[in-house]
Amino acid sequence: MNKTAIKNYAIEARRKLMDGVRTKLTTLSIYEDGHATTQEAVEKLRAQGVFLSEGEVRARERLCEKLTGLSKELGDKKAFVQVIEAVAYTWFNRFVALRYMEVNDYLPSGYRILSSVEVGRAEPDAVRNAQYLDFVSQTKVEQFRDDTSPGAAERFYRYLLVAQCNALHDILPAMFQRIEDDTELLLPDNLYQKGGVVHDLVSAIHEDDFKDQVQIIGWLYQYYNTEPKADVFGRPKTAKIQKEDIPAATQLFTPDWIVRYMVENSLGRIAVEKLGLDPVVMGWKYYLPEAEQTPDVMAQLKVLANDDVFQLEELKIIDPCMGSGHILVYAFDVLMQIYESQGYTNRDAVRSILQKNLYGLDIDPRAHQLAYFAVMMRGRKYDNRFFRRNLMPHLYIGAESNGIRRSHLAFMGQSMNPMERNMALVQVESLLDAFQDGKEYGSLVSVEDYRWDLIGAFIDDFHQEGQFSMEAVGLEDTVAGLQALYFLGQALAQKYDVVVTNPPYMSMSNGSPKLIDFAKKHYPDSKSDLFAVFMEKCLQMAKPNGYSAMITMHSWMFLSSYEKLRGKMMNYDIINMAHLGARAFEEIGGEVVQTTSWVMQKHHTEGYQGSYVRLVDFNSQDGKEAGFLSGACVYSTQQENFGKIPGSPIAYWVKVKDGIFSDTLSSRFASGGRNKTHNDERYVRYHWEVRNSNPFWKVYLNGGSYRKYYGNNIEVVLWTEESKSEYQSHGGKLKDSAIQQEGVFWNKITSNLPGFCFKQKNWIFSSNAPTIISEDSNANLMTLAFLNSKVLSYYLKAMNPTVTTNPGNILSMPLLPVTTTVDTLVQQNIAISRADWDDFETSWDFKRNPLI
Structure with missing residues (x-):
């Protein structure tokens, strides 16, 4: 699949469609700040040789009424843009659907409406064979064929296209609603001419990418949202993400192998447990076998597997954040396999899946439309007469009651x-x-x-x-x-046997006030991010003993802000996990988005061994998939072991010696607090920018590069009564006692591990250089050695594998005994590191270049 071509087309198609709709509106004398009267518009067009039919006049009037109503709610400009967006994405979705159907020979007429089966022919087959189409008026076809006036061919094609969409309403009503006159009125021109949206769709994306690959629908949807998403994230940081922005801001197409992993290890696991199916025979290559369990656990699991009578037609699965339906489509495929294994015909299996098994929901009507189409195409794949059966899937759009009287x-x-x-x-x-x-x-x-x-x-x-x-x-x-x-x-x-989804990732600090208050009220333990809120919701939607399968940010596994949420999660069995880390999505680089995918059963089995596949060290989406399939990097552990580490992080790869965390650094150290000027441009300088003799500029530790034992002290901060009062007014001034003591500081944000350095007395530090202090100088030295050791890195990666290291993370580390031998070695290390630091001109104590 050529995703570059798909992306380029989707972005450009959105621009062209919106420009085309805007041009149509302007032609009809409808503008951003208002519109002309019907009579004025008709007379203006008539003067240009354009004559509107009675139906088109009524359509324009309805469109103006719609804009007037929207303007009262949103304002003229937003209403105008909203209409353009709605018409543009409506036609985009339809073109994509028509292209998929014609390539897979699903159009009832048998004639392509966007292209030709003859290679190199631009004219769609439906135009040449219009006399055979049963959804058009043959009288009109003859009239169009006899019309030799300029633009007649384009008008003929527009007529056929609209007629085809309306004809498909009978079999796909949620994708091809009866086209309202105003939507037809705003259909852009020059669609299949070179450079037109239809022409580009046919020529830019290879036909093979549409053949039985419903996931192309998801990629087109994601790429269509590229510019709206960039617009949301390009706003000032203080701007909140409103409800209309959430789909564009949070939509992320789930890699296919992760979809398969989640579905096979939840829905597939039910089939293995209840029906005795063999995952190897079924071809479920992402299915993880059960970790080895104790006899006691095996006995509990056996009772659980046989606790009720399983009925396939009663099984229910939902994706509550379905997007364009990628997960639902694969769930459909797996359900078909299960039904076939039980002797069902394709016809009966498809009917049961749509009527009884499969559910989905999304707040974006565009996504809903595409998910509906994708699921219906799956039905058509397995049942040649599917379109005649009048079946509708249980897919829903988020709705509100404000418009109900x-x-x-x-x-x-x-x-x-x-x-x-x-x-x-x-x-x-x-x-x-x-x-x-x-x-x-x-x-x-x-x-x-x-x-x-x-x-x-x-x-x-x-x-x-x-x-x-x-x-x-x-x-x-x-x-x-x-x-x-x-x-x-x-x-x-209702409750579900399987809840599987890729939820939206959005920090609640960016959410609207309503959404923030809602999360605080209903989900206080997960309110920090929308993905965490959905973790709780999905488990609420699951039946007792049901499964929840998700891909989320991995921060919930480690951060202290999610400790209560982890406590809730530990009430259920983590069956298995694919810990992905960074770069699990090929569309997202860098270290910020770090994810994990997991399957959890809504039941707790004491002593259960979960399986965990550690993929964080693979640097690409394909590499992680290969690592998963290799069968390497698999750990198994009991959830009870997580409680042996402070904060109970999901540190499945760590073997913790009993009692090692019985005494932590917090018993001897404290956070030094922080200094925050809130205006570094004014109050912070490099030390060479000020006179050494000025007593009001103090050494200021403010982050920096990776250093051990000594360094990163090249800045100074203004420390006058006036400046200190300014820092204090913002809650950012250090206590004098913290300044006057020795301690240990580090660089707060790093892509790897932080380096720990010795803080001298009277050195001031910012929040970018977190510091812990102790009155015991020997403890400072011993702890500095421990923090720079491999032992610390082992535990810190387990408890906080993020780019930010705060004092709380360090204070929860084990406290080791102080020894004089180590003190001596640490002092030597500080001296060596200081000598190295002083060899650079940026050091306060630089004397000369060591190479001279």
């Missing part, structure tokens, strides 16, 4: 028993409250303990006939909105 509830449930109606009304009111911000919270909305039977009866029982008051206007829209919430709510309320 509560006054309409008075017209509903009138035929119900009065007591039941009152109960139902209370339930419906509560449901509306729960989904007030549903488009922002998505799957996180909690809707358990509802009487869905009463709510369904209430919604279905509405009476509009005979209601002529203005209060009843729009009642059918309210009912439709309530029905959407009803089905979505039921999907969120």
Whole structure:
């Protein structure tokens, strides 16, 4: 698959479609700051030789009404851009879907609508064979063929394209909704001419990339969002990510092998346990066999496996952050394998999967549309007559209740028993409250303990006939909105055998105030990041003994801010984990995004041995996959061992000697605090920029390069009463006692391990040079030696394998006994390191170049 070509096309197609839609709007006298009247627009176009039909005039009027309504909510400019975005992505999705269907010969007509089966022919086959198409008017076809006026060929193609989309509504209604007149009105020109969006799609991306590769849909969706994502992250750091930004900011296509790992070790594991299937025979090469267990654990697992009667058609799996449906598509494939192993026909298997097994949800309507299409194409792959069966998958869009008029509830449930109606009304009111911000919270909305039977009866029982008051206007829209919430709510309320997803990664510091407050209230132990919140939510959605499989940032395994979350996770069995580290996604370089994928069962087995594959040292997506398949780098351990280390990090590769953490550095050392000027440009200088005789400039440790024992003391900070008062006003001034004592400092942020150096008395330090201090100078020396040892690196990587090392990480290290021999060696190391440091001109004590 040529991802470069796919990326280039998606980015350029978005630009061209948006420019084309904008041009259409301008042609219709609809502008960013308002629009002309219908009469003015029609007369202007008529003067240019363009004549709008009655239908097009009505479509323009509806479009203007839509913009007016949006402008009241968003303002003129945002409303204008939103309409452009919506029409552009609608056509983009349709073009991608049409291309996939024609390449795989799924179009019912049998004729390609975007291209030709003849190599080198630009004209689509549908144009040449229009007389054979049953979804067009042959009278109109003849009229177009007889039309020799300029632009006739383009108008003919637009007619065929719209007709094809409308015809596909009957079999794929969620992808090809009946095209509203205004959407058709804004369809850009010159689509299949050279440089047009359709022409580029056909010529830029090789046809083989569309053949039975539904994942291309996901890549196109991700790359289409490239510029919107860059726009979100290009804003000032203080800018919050709003609900409309979340899809672009957080969407990340999951590598195929990780999808397979998660599905095979959750859904596949159920099939192995309950049906006795052999993962090797099934071809599940990412399935990890159970680690060796004790007889006692094996007995517990045997009871667990046989605790209920398994019924395949009752199994439920959901991806609550489904994106473009990549995980759901592979889950579909695995389910088909399982059904086939049990003797089902393809037809019956596909029907059961869509009606009973598979569920998904996303807050982005664009993603929902593509996920729906991808799943439906899987159905068509396995069942040639699938399109005739009128099946709809359980895929839902995050919805909210703000547009529902509560006054309409008075017209509903009138035929119900009065007591039941009152109960139902209370339930419906509560449901509306729960989904007030549903488009922002998505799957996180909690809707358990509802009487869905009463709510369904209430919604279905509405009476509009005979209601002529203005209060009843729009009642059918309210009912439709309530029905959407009803089905979505039921999907969120029920429990699942498997919950598998790649959740959004977003620090809550970037979230909107509503989202931050929501997380604090409902998920206080995981509120730091959206991925952690979803860890809790996914386990809530799982049945007892069910599975949760996810790929997340690996920070939850180690950081102190997630210690309570780890405590919750330890109530369940980590079946296995692929610890990925950095560069698991080929689209993301660097060390910042470090991930782990894991499968957890909602059950705790005392003494259970989980399997952990350590892939952090492989530097590419392909390298990590190869490392996983090699069968090397596999560790097994009991979760109880994690509790032997302070903070209970998921340090599966560490063997901890009992009692080694019984006494830690925190018993003898303390954090020195920090100094923060909040304006280094004004208050910090290199030491050579100020006079040595000026007593108000003090040595300032402020981070730096990797050094051991001595160094990184090249800056000075202004230390006057006025400047100290300024630092204090921002909560950033050190205590004098911390300045006056010796200690140990290090560079806070590093891509590897920090180097630890000796802090002399009266040296000031910033938050970039965290420092621990002790009144015992011997302890300082002994600890400095330990912190620069391989023993420290072993434990520190286990407890905090991130780019940031804080005092809390160091103070939790074991305290070793002080010995005079080590003190002497450390003093020698400091002297050697200092001599090396002084050989550079940047040192305070530089005398001359050692090479002279």
